[in-house]
Amino acid sequence: MRLLLCAMLSFGCTLLAWSPYASAQHATAFDVIDGKQAYQQFCANCHGPDGDLIVNVDLGHGNFRQPYTDEALAAIISQGIPNTPMPGNPAMAQAQILQIVAYLRSLAVDQTYTLAGDPGRGQSLYDGKGNCSSCHRLNGRGSGLGPDLSVIGRTRTAVELMESLLDPQALVQPAHRGYAVLTRSGERVAGRLLNRGAFSVQLLDRDERLRSFQFAQLQEYGFIASDMPSLRGLFDEQEIADLVEFLALQRGDAQ
Numbered sequence: 503m504r505l506l507l508c509a510m511l512s513f514g515c516t517l518l519a520w521s522p523y524a525s526a527q528h529a530t531a532f533d534v535i536d537g538k539q540a541y542q543q544f545c546a547n548c549h550g551p552d553g554d555l556i557v558n559v560d561l562g563h564g565n566f567r568q569p570y571t572d573e574a575l576a577a578i579i580s581q582g583i584p585n586t587p588m589p590g591n592p593a594m595a596q597a598q599i600l601q602i603v604a605y606l607r608s609l610a611v612d613q614t615y616t617l618a619g620d621p622g623r624g625q626s627l628y629d630g631k632g633n634c635s636s637c638h639r640l641n642g643r644g645s646g647l648g649p650d651l652s653v654i655g656r657t658r659t660a661v662e663l664m665e666s667l668l669d670p671q672a673l674v675q676p677a678h679r680g681y682a683v684l685t686r687s688g689e690r691v692a693g694r695l696l697n698r699g700a701f702s703v704q705l706l707d708r709d710e711r712l713r714s715f716q717f718a719q720l721q722e723y724g725f726i727a728s729d730m731p732s733l734r735g736l737f738d739e740q741e742i743a744d745l746v747e748f749l750a751l752q753r754g755d756a757q
């Protein structure tokens with residue numbers, strides 16, 4: 503893959519040689535997503551959620567002002583940049599700093615970012631242990647409770663895929679928000695919100711039936727966490743990498 507890219511990109515391979523791979527060799531999906539959370543907590547105030555709020559600084563696409571090594575980036579985060587508003591974080595653990603570095607690296611060429619997963623094993627996990635088709639449709643097979651994943655590799659970056667698996671509630675598409683109602687007759691129905699008007703609400707219940715309720719019929723109603731389970735604690739690093747690799751390949755090319 504790297505060779506292929508080198509051949510395709512006219513501005514040279516050196517860029518790719520050091521860019522995400524330097525840290526990707528050791529970083530896991532857990533590091534990247536934990537790094538994203540730390541970034542949002544400690545850096546986004548100034549740099550913005552996409553890393554481009556400060557003039558002439560772009561943290562969101564790997565376009566640093568210099569070709570920093572991971573160590574140099576870690577040093578900037580730890581010590582700050584003297585005589586500028588960029589503060590140091592002397593109390594931050596080195597492990598967390600490296601997670602932020604892994605996250606920033608992952609944004610660089612995110613479509614090609616790889617955790618060295620095995621898509622074949624990813625497919626086995628998808629069909630087996632993950633039981634993903636109990637909620638997702640893929641190339642016409644599986645349930646419609648969750649989003650169709652047939653072209654997910656086209657519409658999501660690797661980082662977004664990792665986040666969907668590890669912190670699903672962080673990034674729920676509006677069309678897939680969970681919703682629950684309690685009717686006056688005591689029936690509880692939960693599922694995916696399809697539409698909410700002034701007087702009524704429609705959802706797809708967990709048996710994939712379309713249900714419609716007048717608000718006047720309801721005792722309680724509102725958003726709930728989506729049904730997508732977090733795979734933290736259930737899948738290890740390698741398994742997450744395998745699944746992400748498998749999902750990234752779902753681009754609708756098979757048909």
Ligand code: HEC
Binds near residue numbers: 568
């Ligand atoms: C108080 C605001 C502020 C916070 C918080 C902050 N930064 Fe910065 N950062 C800046 C400013 C301003 C600059 C540009 C400094 C300069 O002029 O050289 C900068 C520069 C940088 C650079 C150098 C970029 C380049 O291309 O040379 C990196 C990397 C960086 N910040 C990372 C981070 C990270 C990661 C965090 C969170 C741990 C963070 N910053 C938190 C304000 C901030």
Ligand code: HEC
Binds near residue numbers: 633636678
């Ligand atoms: C109990 C039902 C359920 C199971 C099991 C489930 N998911 Fe999901 N999944 C959902 C729902 C609902 C959403 C949409 C809401 C959200 O993003 O949290 C979703 C969202 C996603 C997304 C993000 C889709 C997008 O458009 O961004 C991905 C990727 C995903 N799931 C992959 C998987 C994989 C891989 C598995 C198996 C390991 C799995 N899911 C198991 C219900 C489920």
